[in-house]
Amino acid sequence: MTTPTINPVSFKRFEGDFAGFSQDLGGSFARYGFAVISDHPLPQARIEAAIGAAKAFFALPDEVKRAYVVGVGGQRGYTPFGIETAKGAEHFDLKEFWHMGRDLPAGHPFAAYMPKNVWPAEVPAFHTEIAWLFNALDAMGRKVLEALAAYLKLDRHFFDSTVDQGNSILRLLHYPPIPADGPNIRAGAHEDINVITLLLGAEEAGLEVLERDGQWLAINPPAGSLVCNIGDMLQRLTNQVLPSTTHRVVNPAPERRGFSRYSTPFFLHFNPDYEIRTLPGCVTPEHPDRGLAPITADEFLKERLREIRLL
Template sequence: MSQAPTLQRGIAPVSFADFSRDFDGFSKALGDSFARYGFAVVADHGIPQDRIDLALRSAKQFFALPEETKLKYKLPVMGQRGYTPFGIETAKGHAHYDLKEFWHVGRDLPEGHRYRDHMPDNVWPDADAPGFHKNVGWLYGALDAMGFKVLEAIAVWLGLDRHFFETTVSEGNSILRLLHYPPVPKDGPHIRAGAHEDINVITLLLGAEEAGLEVKEKDGSWLAINPPPGSLVINIGDMLQRLTNHRLPSTTHRVVNPSPERRGFARYSTPFFLHFNSDYLIETLPNCVDAEHPDRYPTPITANEYLQERLREIKLA
């Protein structure tokens, strides 16, 4: 199986072209990277760059609006739809909030759907940022579809049926987050994103080329993630770590402030947090438990119960 060139002291990218020409090899390379780092870099993902650029342009257009305009789209219940301003999200266990503002897009549900009590309708700022709905809505669908394919490879790596995850995430409370980290004029106690783990199943990230993303190694050191342009950075979230009894780790990561020569530049990225269906019971997979690896989570929990518990910890609920 072919692979893209290895990064210097980093994670070797896996070519998504192998998904169709050598699926077993792709599955092994991807799963091995997740098992080692909790992260993987996927090159040649095939999501059209021009459409990604349009979505990013819409995000930049929105974030450039006056604060009073953006606040029109801040919902009474924060965190899951619309705009979240600066000074809100704080990494679990941290005293200082992150230096970022963001926009959330979630899954559209039909009237009467059983999840509508906790998955509200999206809001769209097209009156102030024309084309936002079309461009950003498209990116949500593209990353959701890619997440399904990544989970196919993970399922095979875990020794499960290739389509095991399809029914577990088909209506999940998955979130596309458009992130804006502004320029950082001086040193201070706040950083762009404090050290944390993701709550969800897997996260698919576009826009990691701008330096700052770091992953905590097992020895406590920090590994910078600087992927080739146009790559996807994907990581395991706490829900999948729990399901697999830590066979796939949810690794601590952060976004540090830029070096002095880059302080005048903003950073934009678009993580897609893929979630289980709200009523999916996260119960340790039997083939991830043995005498050497006893079940860490003997009491199962639904995906939504787990999500709400964690959102409260980071001040988004």
């Protein structure tokens, strides 16, 4: 039996063959819950600068990093090693991370949902480079949603007003070297909470997706690709036409255990007050209505953050 693979979809087709791009991208999401986007327009030099700034922060002494722990459920600043635990898991993940969210002007009505960002003074380039990456991935995510709207036979710009002030998060992830075998892994099996996730820096092995037959499928994207997956919010909105697939980051092979792994997932969220209500066009004989009550994006988020011990 041949092992399934997730074939990359070139972003160059977004302009030249939008209908075909949307169909192939949406088809990958419907089949796997994941897609690999090649030829994305983000400049590699800027990506490397942002990852370099993240590496510089994670290399700081532990007591310096802990000064940036803020009490907002891990939604801003630093979350130390050994905190986040996958839903239902017994052992914590082997990672530390930093969160940046959307910058809002003073007096914005969503200020109650989105805390202010904090910035590490010890890394001068951090603010500029990380804010650039947030905005670049936010814009890229809207392009992906434009294609998914077309795939779902909605107006191409259906999602524009649902995410334009979304409570999105850029996560800078550091998985330290693994000293020895143990019960913990870098990221336990989980599904993402949000609408879609865009992931850079997945070239270092470890990311795996749970296939329909119960086997784990390794995701090995070509260098310079963007890995994207469906989150629980979009799965709920689409009545599971677009599935939020279980995935994990396993520990490296022995010869790579001395190396850190860095990645920068961008969790694109709906606006906090957006009501997640099953799309009528997604109720079909293959996908009967599951009868889920409408819920706002903020209510859904808080429910899930409690489950993973961040709130």
